[in-house]
Amino acid sequence: MFGLFKKKTEVERLQEKYKELLEKSHKVSHSNRTEADKLMAQADEIAQKIDQIKKNY
Incomplete structure (x- = not known):
């Protein structure tokens, strides 16, 4: 209940974006x-950002 108002961290937002890009990439891979x-490259960039943030903690 109290997690309802909790703000997401930058890592959590990037992880969600990463997951969305992987799903889109998989769906599009069957036709284009x-x-x-391109979507996989974007996802890879986000993964690198996540790794960099985690290293700085």
């Missing part, structure tokens, strides 16, 4: 491989 590769 180039677009799927």
Whole structure:
């Protein structure tokens, strides 16, 4: 109940974005491989940001 008002951390927001990009990439990969590769590249950049943030903690 008290978690209702808890703000998400930057890592949590990036992890959600990463997950969304992976799902989109998988769906698009069946029809447009180039677009799927672009989405995967974006997801990889986000993963690197997450790793960098975790290293700084």
